[in-house]
Amino acid sequence: DGGITQSPKYLFRKEGQNVTLSCEQNLNHDAMYWYRQDPGQGLRLIYYSQIVNDFQKGDIAEGYSVSREKKESFPLTVTSAQKNPTAFYLCASRTGTGGAGLAGPPYNEQFFGPGTRLTVL
Amino acid sequence: KQEVTQIPAALSVPEGENLVLNCSFTDSAIYNLQWFRQDPGKGLTSLLLIQSSQREQTSGRLNASLDKSSGRSTLYIAASQPGDSATYLCAVRKGYNQGGKLIFGQGTELSVKP
Numbered sequence: 716d717g718g719i720t721q722s723p724k725y726l727f728r729k730e731g732q733n734v735t736l737s738c739e740q741n742l743n744h745d746a747m748y749w750y751r752q753d754p755g756q757g758l759r760l761i762y763y764s765q766i767v768n769d770f771q772k773g774d775i776a777e778g779y780s781v782s783r784e785k786k787e788s789f790p791l792t793v794t795s796a797q798k799n800p801t802a803f804y805l806c807a808s809r810t811g812t813g814g815a816g817l818a819g820p821p822y823n824e825q826f827f828g829p830g831t832r833l834t835v836l
Numbered sequence: 837k838q839e840v841t842q843i844p845a846a847l848s849v850p851e852g853e854n855l856v857l858n859c860s861f862t863d864s865a866i867y868n869l870q871w872f873r874q875d876p877g878k879g880l881t882s883l884l885l886i887q888s889s890q891r892e893q894t895s896g897r898l899n900a901s902l903d904k905s906s907g908r909s910t911l912y913i914a915a916s917q918p919g920d921s922a923t924y925l926c927a928v929r930k931g932y933n934q935g936g937k938l939i940f941g942q943g944t945e946l947s948v949k950p
Contacts, residue, residue, distance in 0.1 A: 719879075721879075746935070746936050748936070748937075748938075750940075755942065756942065757840075757925070757940040757941060757942040757943060758925070758927075758938075758940040759940075760937055760938070763935055763936070763937060765935055765936070771935060773937065803877075805879055805880065807880075809936045823867070823868060823885075823929065823936060824870065824882055824885045825870065825882065825927075825936070825938060826882060827872075827879040827880040827881070827882075828879050829878060829879040830877075830878065830879045832877070
């Protein structure tokens, strides 16, 4: 089965700890994303990567770090610098890195993993 | 700055009713718009994607329309069923060279009563 997996499903963090959330995809997508979801605030972009060994900050990158050593994997580390980390974290990947000239819609469609719920104790 | 708004925040309808969910965005220069469904505690499931050059897309009982000039999209659900109960989110992608980033609305929580 092709898809996006996230682990763990639930994660508890103590004050001052760094924790790492896993995201793996076997869809052969070049681009991957991390979003954070809080009640009543929708999804906000943390980091994204369009190609291996390259990534960019999203709208709320402070207190987070990522790496993209393999095409299939895009782990997110929530550092102790993130003051309010309790949230639902969603990883996504996207089809098609080409332009409007490519055939075969839908392209540039984002697909999401099942999420990781992080709680600070 | 692109902002996406979904109204209403919550909607309750009896089974069998046809319904429309609304999504509006402030900047009409979008690359595409995507509708998602989210069940409680779960990830997002992509329903429909409309490219900026398209007016609508259909999948089964779902039909999504796009009016870029007015900054609006609607998701039409025909003959609603209790299994349609979920939160529906719309998201816009601003431009091709923006890294594929999506700007999300806050969602409409739909409840279909048997």
